[in-house]
Amino acid sequence: xxxxxxxxxxxxxxxxxxxxxxxxxxxxxxxxxxxxxxxxxxxxxxxxxxxxxxxxxxxxxxxxxxxxxxxxxxxxxxxxxxxxxxxxxxxxxxxxxxxxxxxxxxxxxxxxxxxxxxxxxxxxxxxxxxxxxxxxxxxxxxxxxxxxxxxxxxxxxxxxxxxxxxxxxxxxxxxxxxxxxxxxxxx
Numbered sequence: 638x639x640x641x642x643x644x645x646x647x648x649x650x651x652x653x654x655x656x657x658x659x660x661x662x663x664x665x666x667x668x669x670x671x672x673x674x675x676x677x678x679x680x681x682x683x684x685x686x687x688x689x690x691x692x693x694x695x696x697x698x699x700x701x702x703x704x705x706x707x708x709x710x711x712x713x714x715x716x717x718x719x720x721x722x723x724x725x726x727x728x729x730x731x732x733x734x735x736x737x738x739x740x741x742x743x744x745x746x747x748x749x750x751x752x753x754x755x756x757x758x759x760x761x762x763x764x765x766x767x768x769x770x771x772x773x774x775x776x777x778x779x780x781x782x783x784x785x786x787x788x789x790x791x792x793x794x795x796x797x798x799x800x801x802x803x804x805x806x807x808x809x810x811x812x813x814x815x816x817x818x819x820x821x822x823x824x
Contacts, residue, residue, distance in 0.1 A: 643752075643756060643761060643814075644749075644753070646814045646817075647749055647752065647810055647814070648749075650711075650810045650813045650814060650817075651711075651745050651749070651810065653708065653813075654708050654711045654712055655738070655741060655742070655745070657708055657712060658712045658715070658737075658738070658741055659734065659738055661712075662734045662737050662738070663734055666731055666734075667730065667731055667732050667737050669716050670720070670723070670728075670729075670730045670731070670732070671730060672716070672720065673720070674717050674720045674721055674724075674786070674798065675783075675786045677713050677714075677716055677717035677720060678717065678779060678782050678783055678786060678798075680709075680713050681710055681713045681714060681717070681775075681779055681805065682776075682779045682783070684706045684707075684709045684710050684713065685706075685710060685772060685775045685776045685779055686776070687703075687706055688703045688706045688707070688772045688775075689769075689772050689773070689776060691703055692768075692769050692772060703768075703772075703812075703816070704813060704816055707809040707812050707813050707816075708809075708813070710775060710805055710806075710809040711805075711806050711809045711810065714802040714803075714805045714806045714809070715741050715744045715745065715748075715806065717798075717802050718744045718747075718799060718802050718803070719737075719740045719741070719744060721798065721799055721802075744806075745806070747803065748803045748806040748807055748810075751803050751804075751807065752807045752810070755807070763808075763811045764815075766811075766815075768812050768815050768816060768819075771808045771809075771811055771812040771815075772812065774804075774808050775805050775808050775809065778801045778804050778805050778808070779801075779805070781795070781801055782798045782801045782802070785797065785798050785801075786798065
């Protein structure tokens, strides 16, 4: 995969994340549907904070690398987006795996379209960023989201929580692309 083909790299990352989501849905059902969006925000915070702690300490005691945490960020952010939409519908707590996957795919499509529009305008500036900066941006988006949630969704000029979740997905995808590219350069 060439460095210049962002859309293909994005799809490859999402394929792996979707596989994890699908397998966990088959194992656990949609138990995550019981979580409020604010609880998912907290789960996202835990994942992002672990990435930052590992980056700062340069070591870890649990045998899961930061890639698995970025995958978790993508999947939890998708769940949060689904939960935001479900607040206004009669979506049951337990949904079929196929329906959950369809909802997942729909949210990823929105995130990818946003990424492509922003990449057009920003010229793929993320490619020159550090993975630690992407983790920090995710943490910043989480703190913003928590503030918006604490304000009951009311903002004066800011985007809503859904826009922050979409950005978190894209920052995590970018981090996974860069991690993969770094591994290729090392080998």
